[in-house]
Amino acid sequence: MKILKNRNPAVPGFKAAGLDCGIKNKKIKDLALIVSEVPANAAAVFTKNRVVSPGVTWSRRALSKSGYCRAVIVNSGNANTVTGPKGYDDCDAITKKLAEELGIPQKEVFIASTGIIGVPLPSEKIIKATPKLVTELGGKTKNWTDASEAIMTTDLVSKSDRISYSFKGKRIVIGGITKGSGMVHPNMATMLGFVFTDAVIDSKTLKMALIEAADRSFNRITVDGDNSTNDCVAILANGKAKNSAIKPGTPGYREFVKALTKLCKNLASKIVLDGEGATKFVTVRVEGGKTRKQAYLIANSVATSSLVKTALFGEDPNWGRIFCAVGNAGTAFDPNKVDISLNKNRLLKNGNPTNIPPQKLVKAMKQHEIDITIDLKCGKEWEEVLTCDLSYDYVKINAEYTT
C-alpha cells in the first residue's frame, strides 16, 4: 500500500496542546490534551488484556456513564499500570483537576497513559502542568504536532493523518493521531489512537463504525488478539459538519466507515513503518478464504512468525518458512490447493514449489515493501495483516528499555 506522509489532523471544533511536564526526565514532551469546543459523542475500543491500566478502567466507566466526551488527556513515559490503588486515585485526581480548569463535568474527560509498567505515576507533575496545558490549547498545525509528539514513547516519528469527503453536499472531516512502535508484540507495547470528526453521528453508531474500521486496520497489526494493558482507540464526533445524522445501514454510514477505515489504516500503517527496528513494511494478504476468521488466523500466523520475520530482515529466500507458518495457524485448509507469492513472484502453486531461482527471490526481497499473498482457493473471504521484519535493533530496543 501507499504510505502517506503525516497530514495535519486538525478537525473543526477541536483544539490540541502538548508539553513537557517532567515525567520522562528529558526535555521532551510527555503530556497531550485534545479538547472539543462542544460535548462530542464518543466511543472507544480497549485492550482485551486481563491486566488493565487504571486509566482504562477509569475511561471506560466515564464513557459508559456519559456516552460523550469533551477532553482527552494522555501522558507518555509512565503507563500507570500495576500501580496499586494509587493508580486509580491518580486518574481521579488528574481528571478532576482538568475538568475544573475546563469547566466541564469530570466524566467527560478521557484519560490514557503509555510507558513503563509498575512505577507509580507522578500525578502531581501532571496536575501542576494542567493549567498551562489548557492555556496552550489551539487549532494550529503546531498545536496538533505538539500533541502527537507528546504521546510518543519509543516511536521515532509522530503519527497523524486527516481525511475528508463530501456526502449530500456536506464536507465531513476525520483526523487522528496515534502512537506505538513495538511491533513483534505490538499490543504489548501500548498502541494508542485518537480520532476526531466533525460528523453528526450518535455514540452508538460511532462505536459500530469504530469497531468495523478497527477490524480492518488497528486490529490487523495485532498479535493473536493480544493487547497491552493500556491499548485503546477512541473517537470523538462533535457534529460541526451539520450533516444529516449518520445512521446504521444507510449509504451515509457506508461512506463514513469507508473514510474512517482508510484513515485508521493509514494511521496503523504508520505504526508498522515505525516498528521497533523495522527495515521492511510487510503486508500479508490471505485470499480465497472460506471465512474471514480462517483468512485472519493464517495471515496472523505468517505475520507473527519470528522465523518468517528474521528471514525477511536477512533477505533470505527461505520461503518454506511461510508455508510452515500457514500450516501452523490452527485452522483447516487444503495444503494441495495453496498458492503463495512474494512481490508477485509465485513461490508455491497448488502446494508445490515452483522452483523459482533463489537469486530472483533475493532480488524481490530487497524491496522495502514486501507483499506476501496466500491464496487458499476455498472461498471468497480475505484478510490482511500488516507487520514488519525482526531485526537486531528490535532486540536492542527491547533489551534496554528501562535501563
Place this chain on the structure above:
Amino acid sequence: MKILKNRNPAVPGFKAAGLDCGIKNKKIKDLALIVSEVPANAAAVFTKNRVVSPGVTWSRRALSKSGYCRAVIVNSGNANTVTGPKGYDDCDAITKKLAEELGIPQKEVFIASTGIIGVPLPSEKIIKATPKLVTELGGKTKNWTDASEAIMTTDLVSKSDRISYSFKGKRIVIGGITKGSGMVHPNMATMLGFVFTDAVIDSKTLKMALIEAADRSFNRITVDGDNSTNDCVAILANGKAKNSAIKPGTPGYREFVKALTKLCKNLASKIVLDGEGATKFVTVRVEGGKTRKQAYLIANSVATSSLVKTALFGEDPNWGRIFCAVGNAGTAFDPNKVDISLNKNRLLKNGNPTNIPPQKLVKAMKQHEIDITIDLKCGKEWEEVLTCDLSYDYVKINAEYTT
C-alpha cells in the same frame, strides 16, 4: 533445574551409526541410523502442523500398520518438506533400500528429516551411503555420538541422555538423543527426539507413556501447540530387560513414566540450553492454577513473549512485562491475587508491586538460570514451560539460515 551433561544413551540391544553422506556440502555428519536387534514395540508423537513432511506421513503410516519398528533413519540438512510427490517417493526408496540391507520388512523402518524446506531431498546420496551406514552400526559410545551428531542442524552441541531404574528386581534402561535449537518458535525449527528402552511394554501402553512424558517435557518447550512440518518424538522398546510387562495403571507403569519423563525433560532442557542465540535458561512455573490448561496458557504466554525474552537478554528489570504477558494469556484469573517472583525475589504480591529495588532485581537477572514463578492462588494445578532469552544472535542465526 539441574542441567545434566550428555550421557552415553546406549541401551542394550540397540546399535547406532552416523556419517557424512554429502547432503550438507560440508564435511560434517548428516545421516544417522539406530537399529534394534529384535523387533521393538514402538510409538511416536508427530507435529500438529497442517503442512507435514512426507517423512512424517510415511512413518505414521508404517507405524500404524506394524506397531513396531526395527530401524530409525534420520537425515539432517534437508527437511524433505514441500517437495511435491517426489518427497514421498524418496521416503519409499530410502526405506526400501535400508530394509533390504538390514533384511527386515520395509514397514519396520522409521524415517525422519530436518533442515531446509522446499528443496528436493538428494535421496540418491542417502541410498548410496546406506550399505556403509549399516556396516558402521555399533553399540559403543562413539557410535551413539556419531548418530546424535548426525541429526544436528543449527545445534551447537549434540544432545543425549540415559536413565535407568530397578523395579521388582529388573533393571530398566531408557536412553535418547534429540536435536533442535530454534527456540523462539521451537517447533518451527524441527525438534526431533528418539528414545530407546529395553523395557517390556506393548506399543499401546508405550504411546500412553510417551504422551504423558512429552506433556511434561518436549511439549513444554512448545509455542502455542505450534509445530514444525517435521517434529516428532519416537520411542522403541525391545523387551531385553525381561521385566514383567508394564501395564497401564500399575505401579510399574508409574515408575516407567516417571523415569521416561525425567529423561525427556533432560533432553528437552538440552534443546533450550542450546536455543539459538540463548544466553539464559528460563523456567516459567505457574502454580495455584484452577486447571492445568489455565496454568499452561499463562506459563506459555510469558515464555513466548518477545518483550519478556528481550528484557531477560538485556537483564533489564522491566518486570511489568511479565504481568502483562500473564494478562495476555487469554484465560481468566484474578489479577488481584497474583504473586510473581524471579529467582526468589518477590516482584508482585496480590497484584501489587513490592517495590523491589531495581538494582537487586538486575543482580538476580545476571544469573544464567532464571526461574519465574507465578502463583495464581486459585487452585492446585501447575505447569512449567522452559524457554530461553531473545538475543541478537537469534536474529543473526535466523536471518542467514540459507544464504
